[in-house]
Amino acid sequence: MEKVSTKLKNMTDTNLLLTITIVVFILMYIGAVLFQGKGFTKPQAFFNILNNNAALIILSCGMSIVMITGGIDISVGGVTALVSMCCAVYLDYHNGNVAVSMLIALLIGLAYGLVQGFLVAYLDIQPFIVSLAGMFFARGMTTIVNTNPFNVENADFVALKETRIIIPGMGSVNKLGKYVDAYVEIGVVIALIVVIAMFILLRWTKLGRSFYAVGGNKQSALMLGINVKRTKFLSHMICSTLAGIGGYVYFLHVGSGAATHAQGAEMNAIASSIIGGTMLTGGVGNIIGTFFGVLSLSTIKDIVSSAGLDQAWWTGITIAAMLCIFLVIQSVVMARKKRAIRK
């Protein structure tokens, strides 16, 4: 009975934050359409947001899972850069094939998850420090693998990169009066699959529920018979593997290897998760929210850049302001909940 009631409370919390996120996103998009005019009304504008942020969506899903379990992983941006550099070098300098390069990306992710998960879960070291070192290592390794940025010219890869999935009925007429089909890239499909898979994992599997339990309260999770260490380990494992996949999607989008790739991606992923209603204290969060978090974050970026405030600093300041607002909302929600429990 106790378990059911706490779960109910968590769920309402999650739903409340999720609703806030979705409403904010819709309002923002409507605002963008109203004030910025035609650009945002075309379906392709929305699909472009997806195209540009497919990798970030995947990274944020992993980040949400770690954060729900009560940890944090700031190495995802570094892993993304490492994956794209390794794959780029393999494809171009060693004439590799595309399937093997995907395997490399997965393996890098898995290796990261294995090491970080072990250090965090079994040696009980703070996840922040472990993933900080992980980020340093990934960024350093990227320059060791290859210093100079370069574009990949491998024919198979370029073909895959150029593949567009056309969405029927969503096209629009361009300035020349020609009908242009709306499209998404392959990365978007992968991202959507990841979102659905992670949603199912969190909502309907035992493992997903144990993530919430461990993040909510480690002691009671232990008493419920959940293997806390293994759960933590698996959360880092999933996050890093998704970072590997996200890294490949990023690579597929930009088609080059560079040490400066995905700079600050970890911060964007954390910000998206928070905007999407994942609580840093653990135990509360939702993948759908994270998905909308990424969309909100990139919509506001688009609004800022199309509003003529194209000086670089405005983007940083608006994202920070938005993050600030959402954090304060979260904190108010938490405070109200605590007061309700006390009553």
Added chain:
Amino acid sequence: MSAEKANVKKNKAFTMSSLMRNQIFIPIAALLLLLLFNLIADPGFFKITLGYNSAGNPVLSGYLMTVLDNGSELAILAIGMTLVTAASGGQDISVGAAIAIAGSTLLRALCGTNTRPEVLRMPVICAFLISCLVAMAFGAFNGLLVSIFKIQPMIATLILYTAGRSIAAWINNNELPIISDPKFAYYGGFIPGIPIPTPFFIMAACVIVTMLVLKFTNLGLYTQAVGINESSSRLNGLNPVFIKWLTFVILGLCVAVAALIKVSRLSSINYSVIAKDIEMDAILAVALGGNALSGGKFNMVASIIGAFVIQLLTTTLFKFNVPSDALPAYKAIVVIMLVVFSAPIVRSKLAEISKKMKNPTVKEVA
């Protein structure tokens, strides 16, 4: 200390383990290990030469002086970071961005809108005070989010981390003022006639002030009390919200001092590069000092030594021609090794093993 000595007299076998239990052991051991490594690899590391710089002033140079010089701002930041860590159980990741803001303010106050001023608009000390106020205001903002809104420090400071460098660029309208007055370069370089780099003196002054404050006020005690148990410290009549907020303001002050040194080194500023990744180094310094990153007890001396260990590591890697972009990879390996070694689980396992090796005849009691 006396209890430790008594312990030593009682049983000599305990010396090693009691030493290992002392918090300051970790950074000093790391320091000695690094120095030993350098001694074996190349004794030239320890050579200090007296030369003359372009202005004809005597200057001490050598790798050790580089460590002292560049480690100074890190040590200053480590002071504030230790307090923040102890009180709030989290870290401030915005110090690098805050340094950019403080430095930008400093230059704006000195130069106004003219980017190549012949004469400074005000004495450096006034500009420094202004930048102190600004940095403390941003620290207060972070502290507000952490103490009143109860947001985790790392995430609350993520806001300033994201916006800080943009704000810094905005303060100076994205222009890069250059100060030609040689006196301004003294703070990050050398004062004529004194061969030891000035940042070292600034750092020493900061450390002395901190030590005096910790000795004569209850700041240290209160921050530890708040960090160990917030609600019981409140029941004991402390104000945890104010103390947490205060630690962030103190960190803001440390940031302003570090910014003065950083900006003075260049006599200019580069918003996206200045003090890049310094927040990571500062946090590592605290961790290396053996302070729990989850808050509570702290040891200021250990943190400061930790800062110099980090700088020594950086300098050592530079000496072996590691390109600056690849530096983080090596640093990460060393850090992971240190953290694994100092993890409580690993240490207790090691202690068990060493006990077994000493007394192989003692039977295990389940």
